[in-house]
Structures are given as C-alpha cells and as structure tokens.
Amino acid sequence: MRREIPMIITAVVGFVFLIQYFIPHYPFSQLNNWFSDWFSIIGACAIWLGALNLMKISFDKVYRKGRDWGYSIVIIVSFILIVVIGFTGGESFRDFGTKFDWLYQWIYTPLSATMFALLAFFVASASYRAFRARNLEATLLLIAAFFVMIGRVPVGDAIAGIIHLPEVIYPSKVASWIMNYINGAGQRAIMIGIALGIVSTSLRIILGIERAHLGGE
Amino acid sequence: MKYYCIRFSILVFLIFFAAAPASIAQEATNTTMAVDTLAQAPPDVTPVMAKNVTVRDNPDDGGGSIRIDWDLSVDDHEGGKITAYRVLRSEAGTDDYVVVGDAPAGKSEFVDNAVTDGIEYLYKVAAINELKRNGEVIWSVMSDSDPIGPVKSSAQWFNMQRINVFVGTVFVCLAIFFFIQKAKSGQDLYIRKIAGLESVDEAVGRATEMGRKILFVPGINDMDNVQTIAGVAILGRVAQLAAEYETQIEVPVSRSLVMITAKEIVKESYSKAGRPDAFNEDQVHYITDDQFGYAAAIDGIIVRDKPATIFYMGAFFAESLIMAETGNSIGAIQIAGTGQPSQLPFFVASCDYTLIGEELFAASAYLSREPRLLGSIKGQDVAKAAILISIIIGVILETFSIYQFSNFFRVIGE
Numbered sequence: 209m210r211r212e213i214p215m216i217i218t219a220v221v222g223f224v225f226l227i228q229y230f231i232p233h234y235p236f237s238q239l240n241n242w243f244s245d246w247f248s249i250i251g252a253c254a255i256w257l258g259a260l261n262l263m264k265i266s267f268d269k270v271y272r273k274g275r276d277w278g279y280s281i282v283i284i285v286s287f288i289l290i291v292v293i294g295f296t297g298g299e300s301f302r303d304f305g306t307k308f309d310w311l312y313q314w315i316y317t318p319l320s321a322t323m324f325a326l327l328a329f330f331v332a333s334a335s336y337r338a339f340r341a342r343n344l345e346a347t348l349l350l351i352a353a354f355f356v357m358i359g360r361v362p363v364g365d366a367i368a369g370i371i372h373l374p375e376v377i378y379p380s381k382v383a384s385w386i387m388n389y390i391n392g393a394g395q396r397a398i399m400i401g402i403a404l405g406i407v408s409t410s411l412r413i414i415l416g417i418e419r420a421h422l423g424g425e
Numbered sequence: 426m427k428y429y430c431i432r433f434s435i436l437v438f439l440i441f442f443a444a445a446p447a448s449i450a451q452e453a454t455n456t457t458m459a460v461d462t463l464a465q466a467p468p469d470v471t472p473v474m475a476k477n478v479t480v481r482d483n484p485d486d487g488g489g490s491i492r493i494d495w496d497l498s499v500d501d502h503e504g505g506k507i508t509a510y511r512v513l514r515s516e517a518g519t520d521d522y523v524v525v526g527d528a529p530a531g532k533s534e535f536v537d538n539a540v541t542d543g544i545e546y547l548y549k550v551a552a553i554n555e556l557k558r559n560g561e562v563i564w565s566v567m568s569d570s571d572p573i574g575p576v577k578s579s580a581q582w583f584n585m586q587r588i589n590v591f592v593g594t595v596f597v598c599l600a601i602f603f604f605i606q607k608a609k610s611g612q613d614l615y616i617r618k619i620a621g622l623e624s625v626d627e628a629v630g631r632a633t634e635m636g637r638k639i640l641f642v643p644g645i646n647d648m649d650n651v652q653t654i655a656g657v658a659i660l661g662r663v664a665q666l667a668a669e670y671e672t673q674i675e676v677p678v679s680r681s682l683v684m685i686t687a688k689e690i691v692k693e694s695y696s697k698a699g700r701p702d703a704f705n706e707d708q709v710h711y712i713t714d715d716q717f718g719y720a721a722a723i724d725g726i727i728v729r730d731k732p733a734t735i736f737y738m739g740a741f742f743a744e745s746l747i748m749a750e751t752g753n754s755i756g757a758i759q760i761a762g763t764g765q766p767s768q769l770p771f772f773v774a775s776c777d778y779t780l781i782g783e784e785l786f787a788a789s790a791y792l793s794r795e796p797r798l799l800g801s802i803k804g805q806d807v808a809k810a811a812i813l814i815s816i817i818i819g820v821i822l823e824t825f826s827i828y829q830f831s832n833f834f835r836v837i838g839e
Contacts, residue, residue, distance in 0.1 A: 229584075233580040251680075258680070258711035262712065334746060405764065417797045
C-alpha cells in the first residue's frame with residue numbers, strides 16, 4: 209500500500225488537472241486552485257522536516273567535531289537567530305526598520321548578491337572554454353558569439369559606421385538575425401521536445417507506468 | 426472599575442450614534458454640491474447613440490459573465506463627441522438600471538463579470554460625452570440605447586477555444602498508448618543512444634576507482650515540477666550503481682518534499698542492490714530553499730569534498746553555471762540534464778555530458794529498458810514527427826497567404 213496510495217492520488221490529481229483545462233464549469237474551474245493550495249499547505253508543513261534535518265546534521269557534526277564543523281556552528285547560530293527574531297517580531301516582523309528587516313537588508317541581500325555576482329566570472333571562464341575554435345562547430349559558435357556580443361553594444365554599430373559597412377550588415381542587425389532566426393529556431397525545437405517530454409512523462413506518471421520517483425522501476 | 430467601564434462604553438456608544446447622522450448628512454451635502462457645480466453643457470454636444478447592441482452569455486467560461494457588443498456610434502472618431510460608452514444593467518422586470526462600467530471610446534465590447542448565473546438581465550449602452558478638468562466632471566451628456574435582453578449567464582462544460590489543444594493532447598496520448606501496447610506485445614523498439622546516459626556507469630565507476638563520493642543535485646524546484654520527478658527517477662539508477670560499487674553518494678536538496686522522496690528512492694535502491702545496511706539517512710539532506718544559499722552550499726561541498734562525479738538533474742536557473750563551473754574547476758566528471766532551455770548552454774559549456782530537454786524525460790525509460798516506458802518514448806517521437814510535418818505545411822501555406830491552417834494552432838483566451 210505504500211506505493212499504491214501515492215499512485216492513486218497522483219493518478220486522480222493528474223487526471224483532474226488535465227481535464228480542468230478544458231472544462232470551465234464549476235467545480236472544475238476551482239480544482240486547480242484547491243490542489244495548488246493543498247500542495248502549498250503540505251509544502252509549508254514539510255519545511256519543518258527540512259529544517260529539523262538541517263539542524264540534526266549540523267548538531268551531529270558539531271558534537272562529533274566532524275570535518276569543517278565550524279561551518280555547522282554558523283548554520284546553527286544563523287538559523288536560531290533568524291527564527292527567534294522572526295517569531296518575536298510580531299505580525300509586522302517584515303516591516304521596514306525591524307530587526308528582521310535589518311538582517312534581511314544587510315546580511316541576506318549582500319550574501320545573495322555576492323553569489324549572483326560570481327556568475328559574471330563563471331560566464332567569462334565558461335565562454336573562454338566554449339568559444340575556443342577547436343573544430344568547425346566551435347568556430348561557428350565563436351563567430352556567432354562575436355557578432356552577438358558586438359551587436360549588443362553601441363560601439364559595434366559605431367565602428368561599422370566609421371568603416372562604411374552597408375547598413376544591412378551592421379553588427380546590431382546581424383546579432384538580431386542570429387538571435388531571431390538561428391537561435392530562435394534552435395530554442396523552439398528544444399522547447400517542443402521538452403513539451404512533448406513533459407506530456408509523455410506526465411502520462412506515464414498518471415497511468416502508473418512510471419514508478420521510479422516512488423522508488424520502483 | 427467594572428462600573429466605570431460600563432459608563433465609558435455607554436458614552437462611546439452615544440458619541441458614535443450622535444456622530445453618524447452628522448457624517449451621513451455631510452456626505453449628502455457634498456454629493457449635492459458636486460451635482461450643483463456641473464456646468465450646463467454647450468449645445469450640439471449630445472452624441473449619437475451606439476447601434477446594434479447585442480448581449481449574450483460570455484462563451485467558454487465558468488459562468489458569471491455576460492458579453493455586450495455594439496457598433497461604434499457615428500460620433501466615435503478622432504475629435505468626435507464620444508468620450509466613453511457606459512454599460513447599464515437591470516434585472517428583467519425592473520427598471521432599476523445600475524452602472525456596470527465604462528468602455529473607452531473606440532471599443533465596441535464590454536464583459537460584465539458581476540452577474541449571477543440564471544438571473545435574466547436587461548442592458549443599455551449609453552454613449553457619453555463629458556468634459557473633465559483635473560479629474561472633475563465639468564459637464565456630461567449621454568444618449569442611451571434601447572434596453573436589450575433579457576439575457577442570463579451560464580457556465581459551459583467545454584472550452585471550445587481550446588479544442589485545438591484537446592485534439593493535440595488526444596493525438597499525443599493515442600500515439601503514446603499505441604506504442605506502449607506495441608512494446609507490451611514484445612516488439613523491439615529502437616531508441617537512439619544517448620551519450621549522457623550511456624556514461625552514467627562510467628561516471629559512477631570513476632568515482633569508485635578514485636575513492637571519492639558522487640554528488641547528485643536534483644535542482645531547485647519542488648516535486649510539483651516534472652523535471653524534478655525526472656531527475657529523482659535517474660537518482661534511483663545512480664544510487665543503485667553506487668550501492669553496488671560501494672561508493673558513497675550524497676544528495677543535498679533544496680526542498681523538503683524532494684528530500685523525503687529522494688530518501689525513499691536512495692533507500693530503495695540500496696535495498697535492490699542488496700546492501701540496505703549501507704544506507705545512511707544523512708546521505709540525503711536538506712540545505713535551504715533559497716536559490717543562492719543552495720548554490721553556495723553546493724559550491725562549498727564541491728570545493729571541500731572534491732567529489733569525483735557530479736550529476737545535475739532537474740530544474741535549474743541562474744545557479745546552474747555557478748555550480749557547474751565550480752565542479753569543472755575541481756576536475757569532476759559532470760553529467761547534467763534540465764528542461765530549462767536558457768540553462769542548457771551553461772551546462773553544455775561546463776559539463777562533460779548534457780541531457781538536452783527531452784533526453785532528461787527519456788532517461789528513466791532509457792536506463793530501466795522497461796518496454797512500456799520505451800513505448801511511451803516512441804509515441805512521443807511520432808508526435809514530434811507530426812508537429813514537424815505541421816510546421817512545414819504551415820510555413821508553405823503561410824508563404825502563399827493561406828492562414829487557416831496555422832490559425833488552428835492558435836490558442837485563444839490564455
């Protein structure tokens with residue numbers, strides 16, 4: 209029964225989700241919202257399982273003095289601090305000027321921004337590897353990337369104007385053509401494949417053929 | 426004290442009731458003043474009314490709305506006498522018209538979403554010409570149409586605007602069913618080799634040889650995303666191989682429900698491999714729901730533990746490159762799979778193998794070689810061929826200005 213009950217629930221919910229798209233009549237028009245609400249409630253309750261798991265592993269590490277246990281202390285202190293301040297802040301704990309807001313503005317936001325900013329450096333290193341002209345495909349990629357990059361900045365068209373290039377091959381025009389036609393066509397092909405993959409996987413799950421996510425074959 | 430409280434309550438009660446009529450009177454005075462200040466409209470500004478007003482139940486909806494259409498007044502043009510059309514509604518049998526809303530000049534339709542199913546209504550459309558200054562109406566004139574109706578709203582049992590989606594869905598489902606049945610009958614189905622999935626064994630073997638762990642990252646979305654389900658389906662196969670090779674596997678997750686599911690899958694895989702005792706609950710652990718917090722934690726694990734093999738399977742966003750480049754920097758063999766088209770180039774640049782879109786969803790069938798699952802992949806391919814043919818036909822017909830075929834694929838009312 210451990211597998212059958214989740215399979216039945218999945219089948220019923222999946223089928224209802226499918227048909228509610230075509231039936232605007234009540235109660236089908238509301239089922240999508242109801243199921244989404246239930247998922248949010250279950251997800252919100254389950255977050256405690258995650259939080260408790262994080263604390264258990266961190267406390268274990270500190271207790272056993274495992275490798276890099278100092279990081280676990282940071283996790284425990286941060287977790288307790290934000291939870292206590294959040295719970296003791298009342299209903300308006302997220303308002304401007306509260307302690308929670310201060311932590312959010314001056315600790316959480318800069319940390320997130322730092323991680324996001326790393327992306328710029330990683331894009332540079334990944335581009336360097338991807339655009340090396342090792343073979344024909346990589347060379348074409350390099351040429352396309354050159355035009356797209358130079359076409360996205362004003363200096364590209366400025367240089368083209370100075371050397372009197374015909375307007376039709378201005379970098380901005382070439383970049384737009386590459387993005388709209390070559391890149392657009394490729395992206396759409398991938399998206400059609402993804403959409404069909406989602407339909408196929410969903411159908412397998414609804415019919416109970418796909419059980420790998422339940423621990424079965 | 427109690428006596429004092431009662432006296433105070435009575436006092437507040439009296440003050441409230443003494444003040445209420447005064448405030449109502451004040452409102453009434455204000456309204457009267459607003460009406461009094463309306464200036465006399467100049468002559469010849471009254472617009473010609475809207476013609477051919479029609480009302481009908483709004484089609485393809487869940488009820489509770491009526492659609493009103495009209496032909497634009499002859500005065501509705503640039504510099505004309507129309508500033509808006511006002512829609513008025515009354516229940517049939519009464520003459521109490523209430524204003525439902527305004528449609529700006531140039532619009533010839535209005536949907537009234539505030540009606541009750543089953544009740545009959547009458548409608549009027551008034552062409553309005555009014556002069557406003559600083560938001561205040563200086564003068565206003567209007568000419569009503571005749572009452573139209575009765576009409577009542579009702580809910581429909583099928584959204585005809587989505588008939589094309591329905592036909593497409595039925596076709597895809599039938600194709601998949603057909604090939605599932607074919608596969609069940611024992612017919613051999615050819616599925617092309619997917620390099621990323623062929624290399625799973627090699628990647629797990631490499632980790633075993635190097636004596637380092639395998640890291641499996643199932644994306645940052647929850648279990649309601651099909652990509653996450655496809656990702657954790659691959660986890661089962663990887664965990665089973667890891668258990669057979671006695672290699673440690675770590676699954677840090679960003680959602681609690683994914684943690685519960687992944688734990689079950691890894692536990693089951695260890696049992697299948699005949700090594701249930703080797704399963705450790707802490708192999709699958711929660712980190713955080715936060716996108717960049719999760720990315721930072723994964724980067725930390727990669728840099729500190731230096732796993733030999735890293736799998737990224739599921740839904741990824743901006744964090745994909747941050748994690749994949751860190752994995753690349755330590756020389757790990759990396760296999761990624763996602764249905765996010767915008768993240769695929771990053772994975773292609775940073776990982777050894779990438780499952781592009783549909784390959785991720787085919788992975789479970791490909792790895793298990795279960796005939797029914799393989800049949801569904803074949804059915805999916807047939808649907809893809811049908812879409813390809815439709816695109817070619819549509820392009821040819823559009824080239825010759827025939828738009829009916831491509832219009833069939835347009836979904837209205839999204």
